[in-house]
Amino acid sequence: VDEAEFLAGYDPTAYPRPALTVDLVLFGLREGRPAALLLRRNQHPHLGRWALPGGFVGIDEDLDAAATRVLRDKADIPHAHLEQLYTFGAIGRDPRARIVTVAYLALLPESAFAEAPERGLVAAAIEVPWAGEAGGPVTALSPKGETLPLAFDHAEILAMAVLRLRGKLDYSEVAFALLPDLFTLRQLQDVHEAILGTPLNKPAFRRRMLDRGWLDPTGRHEAGTSFRPAELYRLRRPR
Amino acid sequence: VDEAEFLAGYDPTAYPRPALTVDLVLFGLREGRPAALLLRRNQHPHLGRWALPGGFVGIDEDLDAAATRVLRDKADIPHAHLEQLYTFGAIGRDPRARIVTVAYLALLPESAFAEAPERGLVAAAIEVPWAGEAGGPVTALSPKGETLPLAFDHAEILAMAVLRLRGKLDYSEVAFALLPDLFTLRQLQDVHEAILGTPLNKPAFRRRMLDRGWLDPTGRHEAGTSFRPAELYRLRRPR
DNA sequence: GCAATAGTGTCTATCAGACAATATAGC
DNA sequence: GCTATATTGTCTGATAGACACTATTGC
Numbered sequence: 001v002d003e004a005e006f007l008a009g010y011d012p013t014a015y016p017r018p019a020l021t022v023d024l025v026l027f028g029l030r031e032g033r034p035a036a037l038l039l040r041r042n043q044h045p046h047l048g049r050w051a052l053p054g055g056f057v058g059i060d061e062d063l064d065a066a067a068t069r070v071l072r073d074k075a076d077i078p079h080a081h082l083e084q085l086y087t088f089g090a091i092g093r094d095p096r097a098r099i100v101t102v103a104y105l106a107l108l109p110e111s112a113f114a115e116a117p118e119r120g121l122v123a124a125a126i127e128v129p130w131a132g133e134a135g136g137p138v139t140a141l142s143p144k145g146e147t148l149p150l151a152f153d154h155a156e157i158l159a160m161a162v163l164r165l166r167g168k169l170d171y172s173e174v175a176f177a178l179l180p181d182l183f184t185l186r187q188l189q190d191v192h193e194a195i196l197g198t199p200l201n202k203p204a205f206r207r208r209m210l211d212r213g214w215l216d217p218t219g220r221h222e223a224g225t226s227f228r229p230a231e232l233y234r235l236r237r238p239r
Numbered sequence: 240v241d242e243a244e245f246l247a248g249y250d251p252t253a254y255p256r257p258a259l260t261v262d263l264v265l266f267g268l269r270e271g272r273p274a275a276l277l278l279r280r281n282q283h284p285h286l287g288r289w290a291l292p293g294g295f296v297g298i299d300e301d302l303d304a305a306a307t308r309v310l311r312d313k314a315d316i317p318h319a320h321l322e323q324l325y326t327f328g329a330i331g332r333d334p335r336a337r338i339v340t341v342a343y344l345a346l347l348p349e350s351a352f353a354e355a356p357e358r359g360l361v362a363a364a365i366e367v368p369w370a371g372e373a374g375g376p377v378t379a380l381s382p383k384g385e386t387l388p389l390a391f392d393h394a395e396i397l398a399m400a401v402l403r404l405r406g407k408l409d410y411s412e413v414a415f416a417l418l419p420d421l422f423t424l425r426q427l428q429d430v431h432e433a434i435l436g437t438p439l440n441k442p443a444f445r446r447r448m449l450d451r452g453w454l455d456p457t458g459r460h461e462a463g464t465s466f467r468p469a470e471l472y473r474l475r476r477p478r
Numbered sequence: 479g480c481a482a483t484a485g486t487g488t489c490t491a492t493c494a495g496a497c498a499a500t501a502t503a504g505c
Numbered sequence: 506g507c508t509a510t511a512t513t514g515t516c517t518g519a520t521a522g523a524c525a526c527t528a529t530t531g532c
Contacts, residue, residue, distance in 0.1 A: 228531095
């Protein structure tokens with residue numbers, strides 16, 4: 001059996017093989033809520049539904065390179081924190097053909113997020129029911145609050161993205177990828193609260209973050225507030 | 240561009256596509272140390288090196304189903320805790336052709352582990368250098384202590400498996416998948432210490448595990464010791 | 479001075495590590 | 506009783522939540 005499979009590895013017509021794509025969860029915060037950039041499908045199947053940007057993996061292209069290419073070409077974003085999320089390969093997930101997709105998570109600061117609508121992308125708020133730790137199926141909402149029907153298994157992929165972020169939030173630097181270079185402790189706390197979906201204790205959060213030693217105070221302060229301005233911090237590099 | 244890719248999804252000859260496989264990390268403990276079942280390659284490339292059992296994903300086969308099939312057919316193990324680990328798709332990872340592999344982690348109790356050698360599988364101890372949290376490249380050792388050269392990028396896959404286990408150890412039930420149905424608290428602690436590669440405080444570990452409420456005492460005790468026998472516990476189901 | 483938020487101090491409950499004391503099996 | 510390990514108790518230091526207090530800005 002192994003010999004046949006070996007040959008099938010050389011000859012693409014010996015056995016039919018699944019097609020391989022990457023799909024990107026372009027994740028960020030929109031008005032303090034989890035959000036992702038979605039693309040409206042203008043073809044069958046799932047015409048009119050909303051989908052993650054994606055593309056086929058080239059025969060001479062790394063998976064990470066394919067994800068970077070999709071980020072650049074379909075979302076016009078030159079650079080972002082990118083990490084592989086999970087690979088989805090259920091039989092019926094695409095009605096056209098057998099397509100296995102490697103989902104990637106891209107983390108965008110709110111600024112990059114704001115420029116997106118010109119490309120036909122919509123910044124959809126992602127509602128994650130708390131659903132007892134596991135996180136249920138998500139719903140996507142347009143900026144006006146309408147529910148956006150999702151294509152394929154993309155609701156499942158979005159749910160996985162939020163769960164992954166929750167898990168990595170407090171031992172990794174993912175939160176900082178969602179913030180500008182300079183940020184206040186309040187902004188950092190807002191990011192944590194948005195992803196966890198639960199309020200946090202302010203003094204405890206401050207203590208934890210400062211004791212961690214990842215933050216450098218800049219001595220500068222935010223401007224334009226009508227109240228006491230908060231100090232701006234920067235992520236210490238390299239970590 | 241999208242239209243061309245759409246058609247390529249239907250017609251396998253329009254664009255060449257990567258082949259897709261699953262590879263399994265059959266993980267367990269051998270004499271209190273992390274170990275995995277490896278298969279000696281009897282073909283080029285990497286003839287004589289040691290590899291994870293794997294196989295091509297059928298066109299009508301779920302990824303999980305492919306992993307289950309490999310577990311059954313190549314390792315003769317009817318059932319195990321299986322979870323997707325990561326997808327490896329670097330360009331040169333297989334010199335024959337472009338092959339992308341979805342790595343799975345299978346967790347075996349030591350009993351299933353002991354029966355393996357008949358299938359040509361070797362239970363290799365996995366040495367993970369501590370390497371400051373990140374875990375460096377692993378080395379595999381035969382039961383006699385010889386270093387086993389690994390095929391393809393399988394050292395990287397094994398390293399990822401151990402890192403994943405470390406991360407999930409204390410909020411998931413992966414440790415129990417490595418133990419028999421009835422086990423003592425000492426055995427549970429040994430599993431944790433083996434995976435973390437560091438000793439743990441005994442009273443604190445007991446308290447933590449018992450307070451968690453996952454364990455049911457059975458009232459029964461281990462036998463055959465020449466000292467005080469420990470109580471046997473069972474994982475409470477369902478979690 | 480007022481409003482609003484930043485930032486700090488203190489008290490308490492919880493949890494982990496250290497260490498020692500007690501319990502129980504075979505011999 | 507002796508040995509080896511299981512199991513429990515206690516002390517202590519670190520950490521998180523609750524809550525109140527002080528600081529600073531624009532107006």
